Amino acid sequence: MQAVGNLTNKLFHKQLRTGSLALQVGPYTYSIQSDLPIVAEGIRALYRDFVLVDPQNFIDYKISIRHGGLLQRLRRQTQFYFDGTRPFAPIPIGQAYAFLEWGMNWCVSLHANEYLKLHAAVVSSERGAIIMPGVPGSGKSTLCAALGLRGWRILSDEHAMLIPGTVNVVPLCRPVSLKNESIEVIQQFSAEAILGPTSQKTHKGRVAHMKADLHADSHNASPLPAAWMIFPRFCPNERQQVTLRRRSDSFILAAYHSFNYSLLCESGFESMEKLINSVACFDLVYHDLNWAVHTVNQLVGHPDNE
Amino acid sequence: MSFLLQQALIDPSAATKMHPRQQGALISQARNSRLLASLAVVLKDSGNMETLPEKMRRHLRSALVIHAKQKMDLNYETDRIRSILRSADENLLLLKGGAYIQAELPVGKGRLITDIDILVSRKNIENVERTLKAAGWEGSQIDDYDDHYYRRWGHEIPPLISHRRGTTLDVHHNILPPTAGPNVDACLLLKDAIEIAPGIFTLSWRDMVIHSATHLFHEGEFHHGLRDLWDLDRMLRDFPDRDPHFWNELLERAERLQLQVSLFHGLNYTHKVFGTPLPAGLLREARDRAQNVAKPIVDFLYLRAFRPDHPDSRLLFTGPALFLLYVRSHYLRMPIYLLLPHLTRKLWKRCFQDDSGAPLGLDNKTGKTANQ
Structure with a gap:
């Protein structure tokens, strides 16, 4: 089983950018997509020992942090996406990593009612x-x-x-x-x-x-x-x-x-x-x-x- | 052109044959379209639930838990609102999801709701609002422009909220705003209402279908488009069994309410997307009564709206199509001399009074902020 840390830098960034980076987190599989360097840096540091999952598998939560449009780009803002929707207001780029983590919490807070x-x-x-x-x-x-x-x-x-x-x-x-x-x-x-x-x-x-x-x-x-x-x-x-x-x-x-x-x-x-x-x-x-x-x-x- | 959620709703066994990646996307599309509990019901009733992988089933069960709680809360709220309205000399007439669930119709099985919609008589609405507020329902915090807009041009008062229980109540006096082209006589709707339990009413079966179709084609936001279309499908498969004259009088009733165009669209797209069975010749007759509506461009737009607004199922030009439908829905609601100032105002608010840097929104299901 391969962990995030085993990926070469190039492959890691490519997977993150294209949304094919899938991680096993407890009982859930998340796929994460982002083109922001700060998000890449955070995941590289904090998730390096997390097990990678084949993106062709069942994904529980598919999330993404990226610009929502030109206006946001100009305002240096970014947006959290879940199931293709935008559940939250736009966020400053500098806070993107914190919002990734909060967004990942939110997926579980809102949806997993088997526990x-x-x-x-x-x-x-x-x-x-x-x-x-x-x-x-x-x-x-x-x-x-x-x-x-x-x-x-x-x-x-x-x-x-x-x-x-x-x-x-x-x-x-x-x-x-x-x-x-x-x-x-x-x-x-x-x-x-x-x-x-x-x-x-x-x-x-x-x-x-x-x-x-x-x-x-x-x-x-x-x-x-x-x-x-x-x-x-x-x-x-x-x-x-x-x-x-x-x-x-x-x-x-x-x-x-x-x-x-x-x-x-x-x-x-x-x-x-x-x-x-x-x-x-x-x-x-x-x-x-x-x-x-x-x-x-x-x-x-x-x-x-x- | 078909998408996973459509396939699974029409033929539940298709879900068991999908690739794991597709099964994940199916859950995601259903969640996005607010149809996850409905999908769970379809899979369960067809005996396909047990053959699905556990990874998938737990999401479906989770949605059923939410549905069960909503149903229980709705029961409680219905009871309270009924007695409050009684003191305002008004009957409780439930609309949409609340009605489907309380009447225990097949369309209510797994139906998720976000608020409770009721219809009261126009002349009594101020009295009803006062009485509800005295009983603890609070007005929503909206600016003066929006408040004025609701009361002057709307068919409902600004939403009422029970902060302690987190419930929203929409009080309508009609099913379309007075500015919309069709001039619906709400008295006709009230007169035909059915009493489903002591003091609890819903629209008649026909009116329920016509209202659902109207709602679908006059709403600007299509987040719930597919869900509303699924409602129509469930109703059109169920009501003819409850009333042998259902089909005979449906078109006539729509014409009486001036809603034959919406009804035609509703029948047409439900049939196109979900293969809903219709009596021979009905669609043609509905089109004749609606007069010249089946333009290819309308098809192009709506077939985009009736898909999950989801990266896996979006088609080319879905974004612009949804925007055009948004504009169109407003155009249907009010004449252009009212529409232009309104949309300009909305656009200005969106661009310059954006909530940039604001904290994450309250999550209305748990009442907790997302970012704890």
């Missing part, structure tokens, strides 16, 4: 998986990146995809999205972090993505059982602590952080109930990443690496 999808980061060790739901700014992505850099396997930075009626999470490993100061925090946290292009002045501020498939099993597609649910909250002025969270609260909060809890009706309720009854739930307030990683390790009985 109960929580808006959460998921990491795992041999002791089980941790689901970390969180609103933007809660520090879930930063903590997810840090755990990934300390030997945990990152299953997703965005979607915890639960197979209904089980506690099993389907891996969907893609780059971790870091915003504003988190970019430097992670760079200082580990010299191993590989970052893609930085998008300035997006509606979320400055955004860069980190290569997430750092583990030997990163591209293994088998579902893994969730054992913990941790609600992280980054807060510089509060005492760092980890506390047990009531199951009833956790249920409501996790449902609130779900993309399709209400869409799935009874099946959504039953799956969430099963999950919440099977995992231990905690609140984690932190501002120091080293402390947070150490605390998570202790909580689940995982050795500290490095």
Whole structure:
């Protein structure tokens, strides 16, 4: 099986330009088309270990980032395409890479209803998986990146995809999205972090993505059982602590952080109930990443690496 | 000229024989045309679902999940709107998708909806709007120009929205704007309405078909063109069994409503694209009543519109064809002295009040922004 990194530069650019670059991302196959150098640079850096798929195979999500017309070209804007439609407003070229990643998230957020999808980061060790739901700014992505850099396997930075009626999470490993100061925090946290292009002045501020498939099993597609649910909250002025969270609260909060809890009706309720009854739930307030990683390790009985 | 989605809808077993690349494109075309759940229903009912690869089935099942939820929500909203309208002395008459689903017609199976459309009497519409707003439905945030346009030249009030549930309600007093050539007497539609459940009405079968055809050929945007044509096909295969006089009186009814041209187009293109069976001689008679409409150029344009707006299925000149149809739909809606200022204004807004750099739009299905 060939990975993106095995392609020669010339072949890679040709495939990306013509839309024949197809990647396996968790259970889905994406094909990506773009003529923008910044997109090529980002994919080359962050997806180099992703397995290539024959473009003649079944493609789940066919996406494209390119100019929508002359007016956009003059405005230095570009456009995200999905199924040949333009679901979003035009974007400045400098933000194209961030939008590629967001667009790839969007495909799953909107369409894949075979799973109960929580808006959460998921990491795992041999002791089980941790689901970390969180609103933007809660520090879930930063903590997810840090755990990934300390030997945990990152299953997703965005979607915890639960197979209904089980506690099993389907891996969907893609780059971790870091915003504003988190970019430097992670760079200082580990010299191993590989970052893609930085998008300035997006509606979320400055955004860069980190290569997430750092583990030997990163591209293994088998579902893994969730054992913990941790609600992280980054807060510089509060005492760092980890506390047990009531199951009833956790249920409501996790449902609130779900993309399709209400869409799935009874099946959504039953799956969430099963999950919440099977995992231990905690609140984690932190501002120091080293402390947070150490605390998570202790909580689940995982050795500290490095 | 045929495309994958058309092939699979006409003959579901074709989907099982497609190459994996084509199967991916089929899902994509159906999603793009808002026909994914309808395709799922067709494949299921014909017994072809189980022979499809799992990679494909999960997309089809996903769409059925959305349809099931929409159906449940529609049921709830219908119930609420019915009781609100009752206090405004108005019956609930559902149009389009909402009607198809609530009446449990075959055309409603797998039909996805984006909003709820209702028809009320012209003289009571202000009262209805006030009552709905008092009950929690909010007006949409549009500028004064658009608001004025709706009320002065439209056949509906600006959409009402339930922000908590994310539902949009379109309240119409007619099925075509007063500026359009045909002068439809909405009282005729209301008089013939059918009560499908206590206090819930739909148009009669004939009027439903005529309305669907009218909608199709007077709408400027063809994103839903193929979907609307599929609606027509489903109805035309179903209604003659419900009413033995269905065909006899269809053309006459259309003429009475001054919508014989739209009906002819509807019958013609449904038959052309989906092979919908029509009684012998009906199409010819419909054309005679519509008088001189079958121009080759119209065919050229519409056969482009009734394809998924998708890279795999677009034909040469699809872009310009859609643009011409957009202009034509406006031309059909209003006289040129109103049309020119309106289109100029729209173009100006599009070019100079663009939402460049704006955040991604709200996704109306999950209520979450895409970029979390």
